[in-house]
Amino acid sequence: MKPGAFLAALAALLCGATLAQAQTLTLTDRDGSRTFGVRDLLNHPAAQNISITPDPVYRRTMSYRAVPTAVLLKGLKVGVDDYVQARATDDFSVAIPARLLMAVPPADVEAFVAVESPVSRWPQLPGKQDGAGPFYVVWQQKVRGQVSSEYWAYKLAALAVTDSPIKRWPGLAVDESLPAADPIRRGLDRFVAVCMACHRFNGEGEGEQGPDLARPMNPVDYFQPAALKKYIRNPASVRAWGEQKMPGFDAESLHDADIDAIVAWLGYKAARK
Numbered sequence: 001m002k003p004g005a006f007l008a009a010l011a012a013l014l015c016g017a018t019l020a021q022a023q024t025l026t027l028t029d030r031d032g033s034r035t036f037g038v039r040d041l042l043n044h045p046a047a048q049n050i051s052i053t054p055d056p057v058y059r060r061t062m063s064y065r066a067v068p069t070a071v072l073l074k075g076l077k078v079g080v081d082d083y084v085q086a087r088a089t090d091d092f093s094v095a096i097p098a099r100l101l102m103a104v105p106p107a108d109v110e111a112f113v114a115v116e117s118p119v120s121r122w123p124q125l126p127g128k129q130d131g132a133g134p135f136y137v138v139w140q141q142k143v144r145g146q147v148s149s150e151y152w153a154y155k156l157a158a159l160a161v162t163d164s165p166i167k168r169w170p171g172l173a174v175d176e177s178l179p180a181a182d183p184i185r186r187g188l189d190r191f192v193a194v195c196m197a198c199h200r201f202n203g204e205g206e207g208e209q210g211p212d213l214a215r216p217m218n219p220v221d222y223f224q225p226a227a228l229k230k231y232i233r234n235p236a237s238v239r240a241w242g243e244q245k246m247p248g249f250d251a252e253s254l255h256d257a258d259i260d261a262i263v264a265w266l267g268y269k270a271a272r273k
């Protein structure tokens with residue numbers, strides 16, 4: 001073996017070793033944490049074969065060995081209003097409402113942790129160098145597009161129970177009596193996940209780039225509903241200038257139903273000042 005080839009082989013070996021180390025999923029609540037290896041999950045009593053049509057990350061039908069997240073989270077202390085922070089091996093992180101991860105049939109959605117078997121690796125993600133493994137949060141949904149695209153958390157390393165943004169910013173909340181599947185709740189989830197990166201609402205939140213969307217007026221009080229939805233999809237389609245900073249959202253990152261839901265939530269809050 002040439003020295004170069006030897007070094008390459010050694011590097012591949014070391015890489016393999018770090019990969020093997022990273023192949024664990026850590027579940028954390030406020031009391032402690034548990035760690036699962038790939039084999040623990042592949043052999044989990046609740047593991048099942050599921051098919052996702054289409055998988056929005058791979059953009060085609062995919063089959064997985066997967067464990068329902070409701071089963072995995074069962075032993076943890078999770079409140080109905082909690083969120084679960086899904087952290088990826090590359091530190092990308094998204095907060096998912098716990099009530100979605102805990103939903104069980106006949107609910108409209110069910111989440112699973114898909115587990116990549118070392119003997120049957122997943123393909124590369126479109127446009128990326130690697131696949132979605134070792135773990136990947138996937139969703140079965142009765143109606144397509146019910147779960148926002150950020151919640152398909154791939155290259156997953158950890159799930160950690162955290163306070164909901166509503167606990168931090170109670171002014172965003174909707175009434176408890178509103179059913180779990182009400183679009184207004186989804187609008188709140190989407191607003192928190194997408195819009196609050198830049199916007200505050202009635203002073204609550206940390207967004208700095210855009211205007212407060214409740215003070216002094218809520219956009220539903222001065223926008224025609226159709227124009228507001230058009231603006232959220234693509235601000236420049238309503239008014240455009242050189243310094244415009246708000247990005248548009250394509251249908252993949254924000255479904256029409258998400259925009260409807262956000263506007264419904266804005267309207268709900270405007271009516272209850």
Ligand code: HEC
Nearest residue numbers: 194195197198199209210211219232243244245246247262
């Ligand atoms: C990356 C930052 C950013 C994100 C994310 C963002 N916005 Fe904006 N938004 C802005 C900025 C900045 C403005 C002010 C106009 C401009 O410069 O584009 C604005 C303006 C607006 C306006 C117009 C207010 C007015 O009276 O003209 C509305 C309505 C709005 N945003 C709603 C939303 C909603 C709903 C979302 C989530 C789906 C969202 N924005 C996400 C940055 C953002």
